[in-house]
Amino acid sequence: MERVLNKFLQDVKSGLDTDKKMTVVLGNEAADLDSMASAVTYAYFLKSKGFAENPVPVINIPINDFKLRTEAVFLFKEAGVDPANLISVDDIDLNALYGKGNLELILTDHNKIGAHQEKFKDAIVAILDHHADDGDYPPGIETDIRPVGSACTLVAERYLEKGNDLLDDSVATLLLGTILLDTVNLDIQAGRVKPEDEKAALALIEKKGIDREGLFEKLQFEKFNVSSLGSYDLLRKDYKEWNLGGKMCGIGSVLMPVNDWFKKDPDIVASFEKYRRERSLDVLLAMNAFTEPEFTRNLVVYVPDSGLREKLVSFLERSDLGLERLDTAGIKGAEKIDAYNQKNLGVSRKKLQPLLKEFFA
Ligand SMILES: [Mn+2]
Structure with missing residues (x-):
């Protein structure tokens, strides 16, 4: 018509x-x-x-x-x-x-x-x-x-x-x-x-x-239906970035479980890298949240520089985020990416940002 x-x-x-x-x-x-x-x-x-x-x-x-x-x-x-x-x-x-x-x-x-x-x-x-x-x-x-x-x-x-x-x-x-x-x-x-x-x-x-x-x-x-979007679009749909002590740090908020995301896109690391390059980032994180069957948070950490990644990951693991490592087997380039279940549900992007600021200071 x-x-x-x-x-x-x-x-x-x-x-x-x-x-x-x-x-x-x-x-x-x-x-x-x-x-x-x-x-x-x-x-x-x-x-x-x-x-x-x-x-x-x-x-x-x-x-x-x-x-x-x-x-x-x-x-x-x-x-x-x-x-x-x-x-x-x-x-x-x-x-x-x-x-x-x-x-x-x-x-x-x-x-x-x-x-x-x-x-x-x-x-x-x-x-x-x-x-x-x-x-x-x-x-x-x-x-x-x-x-x-x-x-x-x-x-x-x-x-x-x-x-x-x-x-x-x-x-x-x-x-x-x-x-x-x-x-x-x-x-x-x-x-x-x-x-x-x-x-x-x-x-x-x-x-x-x-x-x-x-x-x-x-x-x-x-x-909230993001099923039509690929990984690159999921990362940039709801995205914020900051310059923290000279390091560029970006966080995408993604409304789906990390496990489903990894299953849907085994080449996910390529999308993280593409978006990281485009925004000239040192660190690109995804904070995943979903409500079924209950409210849950996941965290993905992508840092190509292995020295920086090791330091950041151990800082986050020692923080009060309550991180439990998730399996990244089957993902292409899995060694560059870390994924977690975040048991502390109170830490949103707004609260993670000052924590990262502290790390980079
Ligand atoms: Mn309006």
């Missing part, structure tokens, strides 16, 4: 031209589902209602990273949008647009422009956001910054007020799915939902007859 939203994106993508004035609708640099869905649906609203001539929704990450947001992959597919039609920062030359005086920016899901895009700050013409107001944007621009649960609620309000005719299954699915995920299915206990979110979500459900529970459950499942 041809969806109008899909067609809109296709037309925008094929019409990108830095010699034309473009209104870039930009989500934040974390590019979570809310950022992507609000940018896409708001740009479509602006175009259809004639509020902007050339609105361009831009996903604020390289398109290669889109697949890491598994809940977004699911929801855009559910909404009938082909990911190939999405426009990312790779597809549009913001520098050229800005240089030619052809860039207008509308921010969604953030109100302080990202550090890498700071130079475009004076091109901001409007903001639609639900984060705390930083006030760090040109004076006098049009803003709607309210502490609701989801930026998509602010977009949905506009459709419900002025664009009911545009609310087809694609648009409604993107908006509703995002609001539900951001507010934990409108759950008061979770502390994220505001009356505006509930009002917008219930109106969408009533109009489109969408199965709320089904949609929420699928989204929640897909958010």
Whole structure:
């Protein structure tokens, strides 16, 4: 079935031209589902209602990273949008647009422009956001910054007020799915939902007859479903790095048991090495966590320098992490990698980082 939203994106993508004035609708640099869905649906609203001539929704990450947001992959597919039609920062030359005086920016899901895009700050013409107001944007621009649960609620309000005719299954699915995920299915206990979110979500459900529970459950499942990702993508999906006393140290958070991971990918060391090189790291760790049958943590330590590895491993083994060595037999290059069950469940990445800092000091 041809969806109008899909067609809109296709037309925008094929019409990108830095010699034309473009209104870039930009989500934040974390590019979570809310950022992507609000940018896409708001740009479509602006175009259809004639509020902007050339609105361009831009996903604020390289398109290669889109697949890491598994809940977004699911929801855009559910909404009938082909990911190939999405426009990312790779597809549009913001520098050229800005240089030619052809860039207008509308921010969604953030109100302080990202550090890498700071130079475009004076091109901001409007903001639609639900984060705390930083006030760090040109004076006098049009803003709607309210502490609701989801930026998509602010977009949905506009459709419900002025664009009911545009609310087809694609648009409604993107908006509703995002609001539900951001507010934990409108759950008061979770502390994220505001009356505006509930009002917008219930109106969408009533109009489109969408199965709320089904949609929420699928989204929640897909958010943590990493089965489509290879080792390299698993490492970078939720990743942080630090310079600790001159050594670069990175930790990926991976939501699956190490034993399953090793079984799935006996060539896992190659992926650790590829990512380590790409990030110029001395140390690359994976902290694995999973909840079935019970909450468990595993730790993988990858350090190609054998002298450094020996020292780090013995430091970690003597620490209060409660490490029990796991079998790495069958893994290619097993001598370069150490894997553990971490019995101290209280040590998250946030707490491991200062421990590593102490080691490198
Ligand atoms: Mn948001």
